Amino acid sequence: MPKLTRRQFFKFTAASVAASYLAEKQAFAKDNENDKTYPLMTAGAATSYGICHFCSVGCGIEIKTKGNEIVSTEGLKNHPINEGALCPKGRSLKEMHNSKLRLTYPLVRKPGSDKWEPISWEDAISKIANKIKEVRDNTFEKTITTKDGKVVKVNRVNGMFSLGSAEIDNEEAYLYTKFNRALGVQYYTHQAEI
Incomplete structure (x- = not known):
């Protein structure tokens, strides 16, 4: 294996730097057939x-x-x-x-069905609100009895869990926490903990 001299090292380094500079500065791709130039996709954005x-x-x-x-x-x-x-x-x-595949409307799968069907936003919000009320009414706990026999007021819901999202900012996270506390939901966390 031939030994690389100091002079050859500097020549190769200079050529590499020049080639990378030219590659970085080239903002157009060449079409060999017609010798046309095409702008980058971000040009004018x-x-x-x-x-x-x-x-x-x-x-x-x-x-x-x-x-x-x-x-x-x-x-x-x-x-x-x-x-x-x-x-x-x-x-x-x-x-x-x-994406053309992004959903822009709510879907529901009816009991016994194997397919999802679109519903209106009003129907979706109504279904969610009714389900929250039903679960809250069925699992709400007003008091508990401690080991010493004391009755303590807790006002909490044991049948719901709420998971926060990184899609929301600090102010929305504050409102999300207040909403959960107002409902009595004691089991809630944020996506970042998972």
Whole structure:
């Protein structure tokens, strides 16, 4: 194996730096047949900044949009948490908005059926509210008796569990907690603990 001299090392290093600089600066892809140039998908896109909502880490995200469509999501380079990095969930965030498979209406599967059917938002909210009331009425516990025989007022619901979401901000999380406490739900947690 031939030995690499100091001069050869500097030549290879300079060539590598020049090649990577040129590759980074090239903003157009060439079509060999017609010698046409095509702009990048983010050319002319509006840029917005925010926080990724998939988990509780709080990575900074840069979102590029054209019209009503998200064309790119990237990590925010100067964000103190992720410093430009973004996990696959954050990177694919655009599909939450752009996907044709995304549901935009509620579905219900009736007893004995093997398929889901669309229902109106009013019906869905009504069904959820009725089910919450039914479970609360059936599992509400006003008092408990301690080991020493004292009767203690607890006013709690034992038949419900509520799981919070990283999709909500601090203010919404505060309201979520207050809502659970108002219902008497004692078993609730946040997605970040799972």
